[in-house]
Amino acid sequence: MTRTMASIGTKWKPIIIYTIGKRTIRFGQIYALMGIISKKVLTEQLKELVEDGIISREKFDELPPRVEYTLTPKGIDLLRILNMLTIWNDKHNPEPAQK
């Protein structure tokens, strides 16, 4: 378990993986969708996730340059488990009803 948490340990990585989901998405979209992370931290976390083989990064030589991120099969596998975590959380920690 210690090794597992080391590879996905920071609280950001699960949220980034969940935000990317099953689509192909750009840095700016991830940043906007998350809204709670700095560009510096997001850049570092994305770099680590690429190094860990959880997401793939594709750069298009255009002007301005376009970079897109997609979950790898390994990432999709992890997303499935992260989805179970949110179901667990919704079941056990339901959001208070909106007044």
Added chain:
Amino acid sequence: MTRTMASIGTKWKPIIIYTIGKRTIRFGQIYALMGIISKKVLTEQLKELVEDGIISREKFDELPPRVEYTLTPKGIDLLRILNMLTIWNDKHNPEPAQK
């Protein structure tokens, strides 16, 4: 997902839950089994896990006093998902063969 990570976000909690597993266990045993956490941090994390209803704490009025921790049904539910995470990690990040 952000709420989910907030409730189980620190890297310690999953490891503590995994260490307790399906048994009833004392502070000293958790501390010894984990070996990589300070007593102060373990005490704080256990307190939060009790407050979150993930583990239960039972104190026995003996000399010396005995305190035991057990996963609640909510904790057992989470343990099941954490087990999937370790399976995912072993599948995708196999430990290098011992030389």
